[in-house]
Amino acid sequence: MTPFNRAALTLGLSFLYAPIVVLIVYSFNDSRLVTVWGGFSTRWYGVLFADAPLLASALVSLEVATLSAAIAAALGTLAALALDRHGRFSGRGAFTGLLYAPMVMPEVITGLSLLLLFVGLDVERGVSTIVIAHATFGTGFVAVVVGARLKGLDRSLEDAAADLGAGPLRVFCSVTLPLIAPALAAGFLLAFTLSLDDLVIASFVSGPGATTLPMRLYSQVRLGVNPEINAASTLLIAAVSLVVLGASWLSARRGVGAAV
Amino acid sequence: MPAPAPDHPEPLLRLDRVTKSFGAHRAVDAVSLDLAPGEFLCLLGPSGCGKSTLLRLLAGFETPDAGTIRLGGEDLTGLPPHRRPVNMMFQSYALFPHMSVAQNLAYGLQGLGHSRSAIAERVQGLLRLVKLEGFGARRPDKLSGGQRQRVALARALAREPQLLLLDEPLGALDRALREETQGELRALQRRLGTGFVVVTHDPEEAMALADRIGVMDRGRLVQVGPARDLYERPASRFVAGLLGDVNLIAGFLESAVGAMRSVRTELGPIRAVASEALSGAELGDPVVVAVRPERMRFGAGDNALAGTLVDAAYLGDRMRRQVRMADGTVLRASASLPEEAAGPAVGDSISPGFAPEDGWILPA
Numbered sequence: 166m167t168p169f170n171r172a173a174l175t176l177g178l179s180f181l182y183a184p185i186v187v188l189i190v191y192s193f194n195d196s197r198l199v200t201v202w203g204g205f206s207t208r209w210y211g212v213l214f215a216d217a218p219l220l221a222s223a224l225v226s227l228e229v230a231t232l233s234a235a236i237a238a239a240l241g242t243l244a245a246l247a248l249d250r251h252g253r254f255s256g257r258g259a260f261t262g263l264l265y266a267p268m269v270m271p272e273v274i275t276g277l278s279l280l281l282l283f284v285g286l287d288v289e290r291g292v293s294t295i296v297i298a299h300a301t302f303g304t305g306f307v308a309v310v311v312g313a314r315l316k317g318l319d320r321s322l323e324d325a326a327a328d329l330g331a332g333p334l335r336v337f338c339s340v341t342l343p344l345i346a347p348a349l350a351a352g353f354l355l356a357f358t359l360s361l362d363d364l365v366i367a368s369f370v371s372g373p374g375a376t377t378l379p380m381r382l383y384s385q386v387r388l389g390v391n392p393e394i395n396a397a398s399t400l401l402i403a404a405v406s407l408v409v410l411g412a413s414w415l416s417a418r419r420g421v422g423a424a425v
Numbered sequence: 426m427p428a429p430a431p432d433h434p435e436p437l438l439r440l441d442r443v444t445k446s447f448g449a450h451r452a453v454d455a456v457s458l459d460l461a462p463g464e465f466l467c468l469l470g471p472s473g474c475g476k477s478t479l480l481r482l483l484a485g486f487e488t489p490d491a492g493t494i495r496l497g498g499e500d501l502t503g504l505p506p507h508r509r510p511v512n513m514m515f516q517s518y519a520l521f522p523h524m525s526v527a528q529n530l531a532y533g534l535q536g537l538g539h540s541r542s543a544i545a546e547r548v549q550g551l552l553r554l555v556k557l558e559g560f561g562a563r564r565p566d567k568l569s570g571g572q573r574q575r576v577a578l579a580r581a582l583a584r585e586p587q588l589l590l591l592d593e594p595l596g597a598l599d600r601a602l603r604e605e606t607q608g609e610l611r612a613l614q615r616r617l618g619t620g621f622v623v624v625t626h627d628p629e630e631a632m633a634l635a636d637r638i639g640v641m642d643r644g645r646l647v648q649v650g651p652a653r654d655l656y657e658r659p660a661s662r663f664v665a666g667l668l669g670d671v672n673l674i675a676g677f678l679e680s681a682v683g684a685m686r687s688v689r690t691e692l693g694p695i696r697a698v699a700s701e702a703l704s705g706a707e708l709g710d711p712v713v714v715a716v717r718p719e720r721m722r723f724g725a726g727d728n729a730l731a732g733t734l735v736d737a738a739y740l741g742d743r744m745r746r747q748v749r750m751a752d753g754t755v756l757r758a759s760a761s762l763p764e765e766a767a768g769p770a771v772g773d774s775i776s777p778g779f780a781p782e783d784g785w786i787l788p789a
Contacts, residue, residue, distance in 0.1 A: 324486055325519035327506040329533030330584065339532075343523045 185402060192395035199390050209396040219397060222381035226361055229292060229377060233299035234356035240300065241307025241352055242345070248308070249315040265309070267302040275302065276369030283370060290372030298370045299363060303356030310355065314348035347415045354412035358405045435498050437462040437620045438483075438588055443492035445478055452478040454644035455492070460588070463618040465611070467625055467635035469667065475644040476624045480590050483622065484513045497587060512586040516593040518577035520565035526552075526576050527561035533583045551579040554613075571602050578610075582617070591623040595630060607633045628668045632656070640664050656717075660702055662787055665715045672721070672756045674714040675789060678706055686786055688714055691752040692730045697784025711789035718745070720783035721758035723769070729778040732756065734769050744768070748777050 166174075192210075196203025213219065244264055248257065267275060279298045283290055322344070326336040342349075364379040371380065378401065382394055438460035445453040453475045460466055468476040481487045483494060485506035494501045501509055512533070521529050530548045539547070552558050555575035565573055574597065581589055594610065595603045611634055614621050625631050631638045632652040639649040640663075648660040652668075659665035662673065676690030686699045697714050699706075706712070732748040735755065744760045746768075756777055769775050 319517060319519065321515045321517050321519040322521060324484075324506070325513070325515055325580075326521070326532065327486075328484055328511075328513045329580070330507050330536065331532070332507055335536070340521060 188395050189399045189402070192392060192399040194392050194395070197392070199392055199395070209392040210400075212393050213396045213400075216393065218376075219378075219381055219385075219393075222376045222378045225292060225375055226378040229295045229299060229367075230357045230360040232296045233303055233360045234353045236296065236300040237303030237307045237356040238349055238353040241304045241356075242311050242349055244304065244308040245312035245315055249312060265305050268305040268309075270302075272363070272365040273369075276366040279366070280369045290370060291375040294370045294372065295367050295375060295377065298366050299356075299360040302366075303359060306355045306359065307349075307352030310352040311345055311348045314345045318344055351412040351415040354408045354415070358408045358412075361408075362401070362405060436460055437464070437497060438622075439493075439495045441493045441495070443479070443482060443489045443494060445482055445487055445489050451644045453482065453489070456641075456644075456646045457492075458639060458646060458649065460620050460622065462587075463620060465614050465621045465623070465634060465636045467623045467631035467638045468641055469625060469628060469631040469638050470641035471667070472626060474641040476641045477592060479641070480513070480592055480622065480624050483588070484511060484590055485509045510584075510586055511588045511590060512581040512584055513590040514577050514581040514592065514594055516596060518565075518573050518597075520573060520576055520580070522565055524564075525561065526557070526563050526565065526568070529565065529576060530561075530580050530583055533580065537584075547583065551583055554582070555579045570597055570599075571606070574598060574606070578613075582619070586619065588620045588622065591621060593625055594623060596625070596627075603630070604633075610634065632668070640667060658700065658785065659715065659787070660700065662713060662715070662789075665785075665787065670718050670757060670759075672716045672718060674716070674754070674756075676712060676714065678703070678708055678710045678712050678786075680708070685781060688712055688786060690714070692750050692754075695728050695730075695784060696781040697728075697786050698782055699786045700788075702788050703786060706788070712786050713789050715785045715787055716756075716779050716783060718757040718759040719743075719761065720779050721756065721777050722779055723758070723775055723777055725776065726778055727781050728784065729776045730756075731774065731776055734771050734773050734775050737768065737771055748775060 191199060191202075193205050193207060194202055195206035195208065244260075248261060248264075251257075276298070279294070279301070283294050288294060318341075322340055323336050326340045327333075331339065362379060363377075364383055367377045367380055368383075371377065376384075378397070382397060382401075385391075385394055436459040438458075440456055440458040442455045442457055443453055444451070444455050456475075456479060458466075468479060470476050478487060482489055485501070485504055485508075489502060492502075496509075496511065501511070521532065524532070527545075527548050530551050531544050534544045534547055548561065549558075552561055555578060557572060557575055557579070560568070560572065560576075565576065568576065574594065578591075578594070581591075595606055598606060607630065623631075623634060625634075635652065637649055637651055638655055640647050640655065642663050648655060648664050655664055656668045659668065665671045665673075674688075674690050674692060674695065676688040676695065679687040679689045679694065684698055685696060686703075688695045688697065695714050697716075703710075703712065730750060732750040734746060735749045736745075736747040738745045742761065746758045746760075748756045748758065750756060758777055
């Protein structure tokens with residue numbers, strides 16, 4: 166690595182991660198003032214775990230993330246199967262575009278349009294509406310991850326299963342599903358983290374009593390930043406990093422799913 | 426196709442004008458074919474000739490646009506693959522990577538009402554059949570190429586199909602292993618009495634394996650017969666060239682009577698046997714005379730031509746010579762058991778020829 170490349174890499178990584186490092190470091194600050202270092206302490210983590218409303222929000226977030234990721238995994242897999250298996254059906258291009266659009270749509274627009282839909286349908290807003298909203302964009306991500314796996318899958322494996330007497334359902338459950346399972350799990354985890362850290366869409370479609378963790382943190386920050394927020398954010402970062410690492414490990418794993 | 430005569434048993438497999446197109450491309454074009462019980466048939470042809478599509482039609486992965494496929498008198502044409510009493514061994518072997526060898530072998534036996542112990546017993550029998558006892562617990566990726574090939578074969582035989590389809594079954598093996606496996610496959614087929622249809626692009630493999638070879642060209646089945654018929658009495662230049670090296674001498678038909686005809690060529694008059702394809706030919710029609718290099722002789726005699734030896738190569742089991750003729754064409758001659766004494770030297774004038782019954786006249 167040349168000195169220039171080393172410098173460029175350092176600069177780039179600092180740009181991306183310096184703010185996060187500062188936040189993590191200051192979560193262990195003993196001082197009440199966020200910007201003044203008062204020695205190492207874990208007392209804000211203690212305060213955090215005594216903060217009932219914050220913990221309730223964390224539970225709401227976990228519930229929403231789990232449910233929406235499960236819905237996204239199911240719908241995304243079905244969409245990927247349809248795109249991969251049914252050749253050039255009419256409207257394939259449009260279907261692909263519609264599936265991927267929520268991934269690139271500005272969140273404000275997604276949030277606003279869903280809000281209008283829920284109001285128009287007179288749906289009571291709460292956890293269920295956030296789950297539906299998060300499942301819409303999670304589906305696209307799952308479809309991309311599972312679709313890539315399906316594309317690499319040797320079709321003769323499914324042919325062989327059918328040739329050995331397995332009907333379409335048995336072929337899917339005994340051959341296709343086990344072979345795409347790593348991608349399915351990776352897609353699930355991706356949808357899970359995206360749901361966990363979404364603020365904008367959740368703010369639009371949530372109702373009273375359904376406050377997610379990012380929403381809670383954001384409203385607290387508006388009243389002034391305190392080290393407790395740093396501690397909560399650090400935990401959130403740790404959780405998301407773990408899940409993303411798990412997802413990439415699953416999608417990279419070739420052993421079980423690889424065609425022989 | 427005529428109805429089977431009463432004294433002939435019903436064929437195991439009967440294809441009647443089976444046709445399949447992909448868009449404007451006719452992959453399989455009106456193929457009719459009978460297979461006797463216990464027969465070993467090879468479908469031979471260059472890639473893209475439709476042989477693999479024909480195999481997929483038999484397995485049920487494709488549905489014909491026209492024509493019928495009957496197996497043991499029963500119409501299979503519309504049946505999906507999992508309802509056909511036919512099994513296939515795939516070119517890639519298609520072993521399930523997430524299952525052990527034993528689970529792969531048991532896959533086709535589940536759901537047939539067999540007890541767990543009966544399936545286990547049958548799996549052991551299959552492992553013995555392909556000499557892989559003790560490998561049942563392994564994953565396919567822990568096997569060598571030859572072992573995978575045998576697992577794939579055993580898995581395809583698990584349901585005791587009446588007809589086994591094999592797509593380039595030896596294509597992934599190295600040369601030495603392939604020859605050994607050819608013998609094993611042939612012996613296995615004889616012992617089981619199952620009808621085999623093998624797809625291959627390797628003429629030597631087809632000749633080593635099959636009772637009959639079906640040659641395909643651009644979707645059509647152009648000739649079906651035993652290897653000797655196809656090699657010595659090909660129906661067309663395409664078949665002649667596909668099965669081995671052949672000298673083709675262009676000319677015009679000079680006499681049109683009887684089986685032995687005269688052909689006027691740039692190299693002089695040639696006498697040879699006319700193929701059935703020339704039954705309607707007239708005097709002066711353009712033809713080619715096909716002669717296998719190993720049928721070429723030197724010296725005075727029938728069909729003695731004049732040329733110059735341009736290359737002689739000692740290949741151990743045979744001597745290969747190339748002779749440039751007056752008009753510039755090069756004829757190849759090969760002699761088995763190379764003589765010890767030096768033959769004619771490169772540059773010598775020599776006289777290649779062949780017995781009239783070794784020449785085969787085909788439409789140009």
